Amino acid sequence: MQDLGLFRYENYKIDKQHRIFKSRDELEQYQQLVALRDQLEQANAIEDLVELIKLLPQNSLTEALERRRGKLCNQIAYQLERLDAHSLALDLYMQTRLPPARERRIRLFEKSGEHAKAWALLGELIAQPYNEEELQIAERIAPRLAKKLGQSIPKKTKTATLKQHLQLLQLADVSGKPFNVEEIVRQYFDTPAAPCFYVENLLISGLFGLWLWPEMFRGIDGAFANPFQAAPLDMYQENFISNRPDIASLWRCLDEGLHKEHILSVWKEKKGTTNHFVHWAFLEQELIELALHCIPAQHLKIIFARLLFDIKNNRSGLPDLIQFYPETQTYRMIEVKGPGDRIQDNQQRWLDYFTANNIPAEVCFVSWQ
Numbered sequence: 001m002q003d004l005g006l007f008r009y010e011n012y013k014i015d016k017q018h019r020i021f022k023s024r025d026e027l028e029q030y031q032q033l034v035a036l037r038d039q040l041e042q043a044n045a046i047e048d049l050v051e052l053i054k055l056l057p058q059n060s061l062t063e064a065l066e067r068r069r070g071k072l073c074n075q076i077a078y079q080l081e082r083l084d085a086h087s088l089a090l091d092l093y094m095q096t097r098l099p100p101a102r103e104r105r106i107r108l109f110e111k112s113g114e115h116a117k118a119w120a121l122l123g124e125l126i127a128q129p130y131n132e133e134e135l136q137i138a139e140r141i142a143p144r145l146a147k148k149l150g151q152s153i154p155k156k157t158k159t160a161t162l163k164q165h166l167q168l169l170q171l172a173d174v175s176g177k178p179f180n181v182e183e184i185v186r187q188y189f190d191t192p193a194a195p196c197f198y199v200e201n202l203l204i205s206g207l208f209g210l211w212l213w214p215e216m217f218r219g220i221d222g223a224f225a226n227p228f229q230a231a232p233l234d235m236y237q238e239n240f241i242s243n244r245p246d247i248a249s250l251w252r253c254l255d256e257g258l259h260k261e262h263i264l265s266v267w268k269e270k271k272g273t274t275n276h277f278v279h280w281a282f283l284e285q286e287l288i289e290l291a292l293h294c295i296p297a298q299h300l301k302i303i304f305a306r307l308l309f310d311i312k313n314n315r316s317g318l319p320d321l322i323q324f325y326p327e328t329q330t331y332r333m334i335e336v337k338g339p340g341d342r343i344q345d346n347q348q349r350w351l352d353y354f355t356a357n358n359i360p361a362e363v364c365f366v367s368w369q
Helices: 024-040 046-055 063-082 086-093 101-111 115-127 132-149 181-189 202-216 247-255 259-270 285-294 297-309 345-356
Strands: 007-009 012-014 162-168 196-198 321-325 330-337 361-368
Touching: 024 046, 024 063, 046 063, 046 086, 063 086, 063 101, 086 101, 101 115, 101 132, 115 132, 162 181, 181 196, 181 321, 181 330, 181 361, 202 247, 202 259, 202 285, 202 297, 247 259, 247 297, 259 285, 285 321, 285 330, 330 345, 345 361
Parallel strands: 162 361, 330 361
Antiparallel strands: 007 012, 196 321, 321 330
């Protein structure tokens, strides 16, 4: 068995990677899955893979172990695919919902001419995607599969993100060091009546972390291996929300206009306490108050919903700048692109989302004078 270097915290056994085992059975099942993963690296024939399948535990003892088992199912199934053992691969993919299991099943159904099965599973996936990446892949498959079945799919209305082009001077600080392009654009837009800030992912993520704090750090069984964690262990898992039904009260807080008081109260109470989303050196009270004054609660709710849908992938890619108009209680977000720079995929997804939800965001392309 693998030496995990276990130590104790309260009633839990924990390894050096902060995996929690509450019983010897859980530890042994984890070790069994690790051993199977190592054996998979040496399995080159269908017979070897079939033997590994026989050794897979039928029932996982915890959700964490089920995810590990699901990942192993996907890895073995993909090896079987490569060896053209499609029936065996399908059986394994059906044992887990962990991506890319459903995507691979759709592709195998399509390859075998079972287009109706592929279409039905595709509809299920689009209706209830596991994460952003799975949804994106499904939307790419849909037109091709629809064409084979003679189905029509609603075309997405393309709404263009607002763009502007600026020719600016390359500025430098007093020592002669050039400013980056985001700071140059920030200075260009910044006025006393409409202050502009270089925030990138820090402001929205910080507001999200303050808003979510009570549920993020709720004492969920198995979520904390030590009292100094910046986030719970299930932060990026699909059951994060289902484990915390009281998140509904935080949505009501936004609906009822109580979010400003809530977020500022958490900021004052928790200032300096580690939180994966909150960068205290950046998130000053004055900036929070200005943001909450200018960003409508409904916009925050729309943005937070996308973050919660897939925290791991969606917490990056937010626009570089934000400009506030306190007199009119409005704002705009600005993604800055210097010469030769292009919009990244995660940035484009946010921009498309903002446009679809009437949230003010635009792209500023800069060239030098």
